[in-house]
Each structure stands twice: as C-alpha cells, then as structure tokens.
Amino acid sequence: MTKYSKPSIVKISNPLYTKHGSGAQSYHPVRDAIEGVAVDELVKKYGSPLFVFSERILRQKYQEAKSSIESVYPNVQFGWSYKTNYLNAICQVFHDEGAIAEVVSHFEYQKARALGIPGHNIIFNGPYKPEAALEQAISEDAQIHIDHFDEIADIESIAKRLNKKVKVGIRINLNCGIYPVWSRFGFNLESGQAWAAVRRIAQSKDIQLVGLHSHIGTFILDPHAYGRAIDKISQFMRETESLVGYNLEFLDLGGGFPSRSSLKGVYQPPEVVVPPPQVYAEAMANGLKWLTTRKNMPKLIMELGRYLVDEAGFLITSVMADKLLPDGRRSYVLDAGVNLLYTSTWYKFKIEIEKEPTGISEPSILFGPLCMNIDIVDEAILLPRLERYERLILSPVGAYNVTQWMQFIQYRPAVVMINEKSETRIIRRAETLDDINRMENP
Amino acid sequence: MSEINHLNLSKNGLVFDPRTGESYQLNPIAQKIIVLFQSGKTSEQAAKLIADEFHISLEQAFSDILEFQVQLSIIGLAS
Numbered sequence: 132m133t134k135y136s137k138p139s140i141v142k143i144s145n146p147l148y149t150k151h152g153s154g155a156q157s158y159h160p161v162r163d164a165i166e167g168v169a170v171d172e173l174v175k176k177y178g179s180p181l182f183v184f185s186e187r188i189l190r191q192k193y194q195e196a197k198s199s200i201e202s203v204y205p206n207v208q209f210g211w212s213y214k215t216n217y218l219n220a221i222c223q224v225f226h227d228e229g230a231i232a233e234v235v236s237h238f239e240y241q242k243a244r245a246l247g248i249p250g251h252n253i254i255f256n257g258p259y260k261p262e263a264a265l266e267q268a269i270s271e272d273a274q275i276h277i278d279h280f281d282e283i284a285d286i287e288s289i290a291k292r293l294n295k296k297v298k299v300g301i302r303i304n305l306n307c308g309i310y311p312v313w314s315r316f317g318f319n320l321e322s323g324q325a326w327a328a329v330r331r332i333a334q335s336k337d338i339q340l341v342g343l344h345s346h347i348g349t350f351i352l353d354p355h356a357y358g359r360a361i362d363k364i365s366q367f368m369r370e371t372e373s374l375v376g377y378n379l380e381f382l383d384l385g386g387g388f389p390s391r392s393s394l395k396g397v398y399q400p401p402e403v404v405v406p407p408p409q410v411y412a413e414a415m416a417n418g419l420k421w422l423t424t425r426k427n428m429p430k431l432i433m434e435l436g437r438y439l440v441d442e443a444g445f446l447i448t449s450v451m452a453d454k455l456l457p458d459g460r461r462s463y464v465l466d467a468g469v470n471l472l473y474t475s476t477w478y479k480f481k482i483e484i485e486k487e488p489t490g491i492s493e494p495s496i497l498f499g500p501l502c503m504n505i506d507i508v509d510e511a512i513l514l515p516r517l518e519r520y521e522r523l524i525l526s527p528v529g530a531y532n533v534t535q536w537m538q539f540i541q542y543r544p545a546v547v548m549i550n551e552k553s554e555t556r557i558i559r560r561a562e563t564l565d566d567i568n569r570m571e572n573p
Numbered sequence: 574m575s576e577i578n579h580l581n582l583s584k585n586g587l588v589f590d591p592r593t594g595e596s597y598q599l600n601p602i603a604q605k606i607i608v609l610f611q612s613g614k615t616s617e618q619a620a621k622l623i624a625d626e627f628h629i630s631l632e633q634a635f636s637d638i639l640e641f642q643v644q645l646s647i648i649g650l651a652s
C-alpha cells in the first residue's frame with residue numbers, strides 16, 4: 132500500500148527541473164549521521180537547531196594544509212585566524228596541532244591569552260588596535276603587524292614609555308590580479324606607500340621592522356594569485372633588506388584558501404572549482420625558492436581560516452512548517468535562519484536531508500524562523516516534500532558563522548564537538564534569557 | 574472542482590492540460606485526489622475517503638486537500 136504523503140504537483144517545465152534534469156523522482160543527498168553519530172541522537176540530546184563540529188576534520192584539514200606548504204618551503208608556521216571561529220574548543224584543536232594565534236582585536240587578543248597562548252605566540256593584525264591593546268601586546272612581545280602610519284606613531288610612543296625596542300611587521304596590500312583588491316588594509320605597494328612606511332620605520336629608534344605581511348583576500352580560487360603576490364613581495368623584501376641592512380625574519384602570506392563551499396555566482400560545484408592546498412603550495416613554490424637558500428631562512432607564516440574550519444562544521448535544523456506561497460512555490464519554515472548563517476549572503480550551502488526521500492521533488496524555498504522578510508536560507512532548491520519536524524543538515528558552515536551569528540529574535544543554539552572516538556560534548560551551551568538580561572539594567 | 578475534468582491523467586502520474594499544453598507530475602496522493610474530484614466528490618468527501626484509506630486523521634486529510642485545491646488554482650488548473 133502507498134504510504135501517505137501530502138499531495139504534490141509540479142509543473143514539468145519548471146526552470147529548476149530544466150536545470151537539474153527532469154528526474155521528477157527525488158534524488159537528494161541524505162545524511163543520517165555526522166562522524167558516526169546519528170543526527171536523531173544529536174537532536175534528542177542537544178536540541179535543534181544545533182551546530183556540530185568534527186574534530187577529525189579540523190585536524191585533517193590542518194595537517195593537509197601544513198604538509199602541503201611544507202612540501203615547498205621547510206620553515207612554516209600557521210597562525211589560527213581567530214575571527215574565522217574563536218570558540219575556545221576549536222582554537223584549542225589548532226593550537227594543539229601547533230598553530231599560534233592570529234587576532235584582529237583586543238577582545239581576540241584577550242581570548243587567546245585566556246587560552247594560555249603567550250604574547251610572543253600571538254600575531255596582532257587589524258586596522259584598529261586601541262592603545263591599551265597595543266600596550267599589552269608590546270609588553271608581552273606579541274608580533275604586531277602595523278596597518279597605517281598612525282599606528283607607527285602609537286607604537287613608538289608606547290615603546291618609549293615602556294623603554295623597549297619593538298619588533299614589528301607591516302601589512303602591505305598589492306594587486307595580484309584578484310578582484311576586489313583589499314586595498315584598505317595595510318600599506319599599498321604599487322603607490323609607494325609601503326616603501327614610505329619602510330623608510331619611516333627604518334628611521335625610528337623605537338621600532339624595528341622584522342617582517343612583511345599580506346592577505347590578498349578570501350576564497351581565492353586562483354592559486355597563481357599567490358605566486359604573483361609572492362613575486363611582488365619578494366622584490367619589495369629585497370629592496371627593504373638592502374635599505375635596512377639586515378635580513379627580515381618572516382613573511383606572512385595570510386589566508387584565503389577556499390573551502391569546498393559554493394560561492395553564489397560560481398555555477399560549477401566546489402569539487403570542480405576549488406583546488407586542494409597542494410596546488411596552492413605548488414603555485415607558491417617558485418617565488419619562495421630564493422628564500423630557501425638563506426642561512427636563516429625566514430619563517431613563512433600562513434593564516435588560513437575558512438579552509439581549516441569550514442568543512443568541519445554542520446548545522447542541523449528542523450522543518451517547523453510547510454507552507455504554499457501564492458506564486459505556487461512550496462516553502463518551509465526552519466528553526467535556523469540568517470541569524471545563525473551570516474555567510475548565507477555569499478554562499479549556497481549543501482543541504483542534506485536526514486531521511487531517504489520519497490515522492491517527487493518540488494521547487495522549494497527555505498525560510499528561517501525570523502519574522503523578517505530577508506530571512507531566507509535557500510531561495511531555490513529542488514526538494515522532496517518534507518514532513519514537519521524532518522531535519523536538514525547544512526554544510527559547510529564552520530567558518531565565520533559561529534562568530535558572526537546574531538542574538539536576534541532567537542537564542543543562539545548549542546554547539547557540539549564530536550571527537551575522533553565519536554564522543555560528543557557541548558563546547559558552547561545554548562543561550563538563555565538570563566544570559567541576555569544579565570547585561571541590562573531595567 | 575468540475576473544472577479539472579478536462580485534465581488527462583496518465584498511469585505514471587503525469588497530468589496533461591490540453592488547454593495550455595502544460596504537463597505536471599503528481600505524486601500518488603495527488604493523483605487519487607484528482608480522480609476523486611473528477612468523479613464529482615467534494616473536498617469533504619475526498620478527505621474522508623483519503624483519511625480512511627491511509628489511516629490519517631480527517632483533519633489532516635482535509636487541511637492537505639484544501640491546500641492542494643489552492644495550489645491547483647494558483648497554477649491555473651482549477652478556479
């Protein structure tokens with residue numbers, strides 16, 4: 132006997148069908164477990180929605196990226212980009228793998244210190260470093276990368292006060308064929324601004340320039356952009372070294388390697404367009420060669436963010452309602468929306484369903500739980516008719532979502548980590564009313 | 574729902590609308606409901622038959638059929 136499912140009817144000429152082939156019978160990716168733990172068990176234990184991280188994937192990504200870069204340059208140090216995901220448990224995994232901390236605010240600096248990272252293992256980046264933060268960083272020997280001329284002056288005055296000579300790096304921005312050029316951070320190379328900064332620092336009694344930093348952008352799909360950036364920075368490094376009369380200690384190339392995510396507007400799947408880290412390493416190899424012959428080979432720092440953490444993160448969400456829209460589209464209300472998925476503006480997530488689908492697929496739209504018109508998780512997806520309370524698993528969501536999520540209308544949910552023995556633990560509990568009210572005075 | 578009498582329902586769940594040339598894919602429940610409508614059943618009667626056959630509540634069957642009727646009218650298959 133046919134099992135009951137809600138009646139559905141779909142026009143065969145619907146553009147979504149034309150795009151995906153007219154297999155009206157559902158094919159949709161199914162996932163009933165994450166790292167061997169049943170989705171059902173996770174939700175029963177920790178609730179829905181729920182962020183889930185895989186420790187195995189975190190470590191695997193780290194080791195893969197590290198060994199790729201090391202295969203072309205032996206002196207490599209990774210700095211974990213805190214803003215990408217600064218949950219303590221996530222940072223701990225990367226520190227345990229050997230990463231130092233890369234922070235861009237006093238808050239992140241303090242978070243790294245609270246995790247036991249000593250100042251000399253913290254890279255301090257960013258366009259705004261308040262005086263108190265700089266003072267702490269200088270007194271604790273953090274590696275500061277200067278963003279602008281005002282910061283040079285700030286550091287000099289603190290250095291005088293503390294009677295210290297401060298070793299610094301400068302951030303430089305350059306055009307290596309990537310659009311947009313992130314020209315707002317650091318000193319611009321092509322206009323001569325970076326050179327002016329070097330000359331300015333070379334004159335300083337309080338500051339010594341020991342390294343160069345550049346972060347060309349994020350989700351860089353062209354590995355050769357790194358090669359081009361290295362060529363330009365190398366030239367600049369030679370000129371700098373001949374001016375100051377000594378060799379620099381480090382070259383920091385930032386992050387930007389893409390995760391296997393679907394950037395909106397890129398129509399091929401990530402498996403096709405996203406190269407693995409080895410390809411980036413090979414594109415970097417040639418430009419780095421001249422440094423490998425040095426007696427004191429400078430340290431090559433990488434600050435990969437999304438590549439390391441994105442694919443380790445999943446979001447389980449439940450269908451809370453099924454609703455027909457006046458234009459005939461099927462819509463669903465989920466218990467997770469843009470409040471938890473900040474990156475949904477730019478990326479289209481992979482959406483897996485917990486149960487093997489039956490019946491025909493319909494063009495559908497997934498709404499979040501907010502009473503806001505903009506709360507759309509996926510505006511055009513072919514889905515079998517979903518049942519109420521059925522769960523969807525969204526990925527990759529590990530990068531930038533659990534830092535940029537909002538406490539807006541809804542509480543933020545729990546975050547769970549699954550370790551390599553498939554044991555689960557809460558690494559951040561769900562918010563409560565008390566958490567929010569505690570900060571207010573009536 | 575006599576408006577849908579012109580629809581040609583095939584065994585594999587495809588519906589062809591000779592007035593517009595459009596084809597539609599239906600799942601088995603939707604096919605049954607179309608057949609019931611074409612045989613002159615009201616939505617209340619169809620809900621009772623579906624609820625009995627599939628062991629679901631009358632309320633659920635009735636909601637689903639009412640929404641299905643809305644959908645038929647949105648896509649222009651019934652008024």
Ligand SMILES: Cc1ncc(COP(=O)(O)O)c(C=O)c1O
Binds near residue numbers: 385386436
């Ligand atoms: C200075 C710096 N380093 C590293 C990162 C991490 O970038 P990604 O996640 O693209 O690897 C960023 C991100 O914006 C950054 O600004």
